[in-house]
Amino acid sequence: MLLGLDLGTGSVKALLVEEGGAVAGAGFAACGVRSPRPGWAESDPGEWWRAAGAACREAVRGRAEEVVALGLSGQMHGVVLAGEDGTPLWPAILWADTRSAGVLDAYRRLPQDLRRALANPPAAGMAGPTLLWLREHEPALYAAARWALQPKDWLRTRLIGEVASEPSDASATLLYDLAADRWSREVVRELGLREELLPPLLYSGVVCGELLPGAARHLGLPEGLPVVCGGADTACAMLGTGLLGEGEVQLTVGTGAQIISPRRDFVPDPSLRTHLYRAVFPGRYYAMAAVQNAGLALEWVREVLGVSWEVLHAEAAAVPPGSGGVVFLPYVSGERTPHLDPHARGAWVGLGLGCGRGHLLRAALEGVAFAVREALGALEEAGIQAPELRLAGGGSLGESWRRMLAGALGRPLLILPDSAASVASARGAALLAGLALGYYRGPEELPVPRPEGVVEPGGEAGRYEEAYRRFRELYPRLRGL
Ligand SMILES: Nc1ncnc2c1ncn2[C@@H]1O[C@H](COP(=O)(O)OP(=O)(O)O)[C@@H](O)[C@H]1O
Numbered sequence: 077m078l079l080g081l082d083l084g085t086g087s088v089k090a091l092l093v094e095e096g097g098a099v100a101g102a103g104f105a106a107c108g109v110r111s112p113r114p115g116w117a118e119s120d121p122g123e124w125w126r127a128a129g130a131a132c133r134e135a136v137r138g139r140a141e142e143v144v145a146l147g148l149s150g151q152m153h154g155v156v157l158a159g160e161d162g163t164p165l166w167p168a169i170l171w172a173d174t175r176s177a178g179v180l181d182a183y184r185r186l187p188q189d190l191r192r193a194l195a196n197p198p199a200a201g202m203a204g205p206t207l208l209w210l211r212e213h214e215p216a217l218y219a220a221a222r223w224a225l226q227p228k229d230w231l232r233t234r235l236i237g238e239v240a241s242e243p244s245d246a247s248a249t250l251l252y253d254l255a256a257d258r259w260s261r262e263v264v265r266e267l268g269l270r271e272e273l274l275p276p277l278l279y280s281g282v283v284c285g286e287l288l289p290g291a292a293r294h295l296g297l298p299e300g301l302p303v304v305c306g307g308a309d310t311a312c313a314m315l316g317t318g319l320l321g322e323g324e325v326q327l328t329v330g331t332g333a334q335i336i337s338p339r340r341d342f343v344p345d346p347s348l349r350t351h352l353y354r355a356v357f358p359g360r361y362y363a364m365a366a367v368q369n370a371g372l373a374l375e376w377v378r379e380v381l382g383v384s385w386e387v388l389h390a391e392a393a394a395v396p397p398g399s400g401g402v403v404f405l406p407y408v409s410g411e412r413t414p415h416l417d418p419h420a421r422g423a424w425v426g427l428g429l430g431c432g433r434g435h436l437l438r439a440a441l442e443g444v445a446f447a448v449r450e451a452l453g454a455l456e457e458a459g460i461q462a463p464e465l466r467l468a469g470g471g472s473l474g475e476s477w478r479r480m481l482a483g484a485l486g487r488p489l490l491i492l493p494d495s496a497a498s499v500a501s502a503r504g505a506a507l508l509a510g511l512a513l514g515y516y517r518g519p520e521e522l523p524v525p526r527p528e529g530v531v532e533p534g535g536e537a538g539r540y541e542e543a544y545r546r547f548r549e550l551y552p553r554l555r556g557l
Pocket residue numbers: 083084085086087329330331332370371372374375385469470471472473474477498
């Protein structure tokens with residue numbers, strides 16, 4: 077049995093997978109995101125640790141001795157400043173955190189060749205800008221730190237007592253030379269950051285240590301269990317759903333939403349509105365349009381309007397497409413693709429006396445779907461064709477939501493079994509562990525979940541066009557207000 081652990085933004089997921097791909101157990105434990113100041117998004121690594129223990133124990137349930145390896149996946153871009161032994165010195169600063177907006181000019185001033193090597197747009201919430209912010213605003217802490225770790229690399233350090241990173245996460249820090257496939261010492265020096273904060277790089281799919289006794293007790297797993305280096309959650313999600321062929325496109329809806337497509341070659345987006353990152357296999361990449369505000373915005377809506385998911389979907393379904401003219405901009409934490417604007421903010425516009433809560437809720441769901449559509453447009457302009465999309469992520473479940481997504485995007489959505497789609501990253505982490513142990517000789521031998529249905533945009537698609545036109549107009553009109 078292979079165990080995959082995914083440190084997501086809203087929860088830790090653990091998945092026990094048989095060699096043939098069947099799911100033998102699953103565990104889930106929520107973890108919180110705090111926003112102590114406007115624009116900030118932090119989590120407590122101690123809470124991640126507790127959630128990892130709870131999720132693992134739930135997934136394994138008495139079958140610990142059958143587990144042969146543990147693979148890791150994690151939310152991307154963030155930073156845990158840690159001491160020599162990995163002890164966190166500060167809350168984790170997450171990808172959704174926009175405090176580093178003010179330091180992005182340092183990136184824009186980099187010499188052209190260095191900016192080209194990064195192959196990605198400067199964006200708040202990435203490890204590089206966050207470290208610049210820490211250097212400026214928390215100099216004592218910055219000076220005291222021994223390591224700047226990505227979330228899953230921090231978790232692995234606690235599991236095995238060794239510090240490492242790997243290309244899929246490192247390439248998404250804005251401190252990585254994608255063409256040369258290594259940390260960009262040149263960018264780090266030019267920015268005046270401390271090079272020694274960056275951990276050594278290993279391959280994603282190698283065993284990089286053994287579970288320490290205390291960690292083994294905490295997770296309910298055997299001491300000495302091989303731990304595999306792992307990958308970024310988006311890169312692992314590709315593995316988990318079998319998205320390996322160039323030309324295939326996947327939409328993952330979680331706290332954020334990502335539209336991704338594998339690439340064999342190093343082909344950055346010349347407009348720099350979308351990302352190009354390293355996949356978990358050597359020499360492989362993927363293109364990505366990244367929407368910051370998917371589940372993140374819907375959770376916010378649920379909280380301020382005080383509704384459960386069931387009520388949200390039921391009341392939204394009772395309102396026709398177009399939400400009676402109400403438009404929602406979901407940018408509660410700035411936005412990446414296509415606006416690259418950490419200062420973007422959310423809005424409900426077009427309210428009238430006839431509007432009820434259902435209109436607000438439907439507009440919120442449509443707003444997230446339209447934000448995904450606009451991001452998809454940017455990816456298509458970067459040369460990726462997406463006549464259909466494979467659907468994954470914990471925020472992609474439910475009939476009416478999927479119909480709305482297909483209608484608003486105007487394309488068919490391929491539906492995978494829930495056991496693969498909703499925990500794609502944890503599944504990918506488990507399969508990566510299998511690759512490291514030689515259970516599969518290469519990506520072509522991985523068990524691939526077969527789509528079990530298609531949600532067509534159907535007759536509803538045309539009913540979204542006018543609403544999408546209004547949605548697209550709104551952000552440029554409100555910008556800077
Ligand atoms: N019924 C639902 N409809 C839409 N979104 C949902 C629903 N249930 C959960 N979500 C969203 O899905 C996200 C959880 O998906 P998941 O893939 O586990 O995210 P993460 O890996 O970011 O923690 C949450 O942010 C939540 O807002």
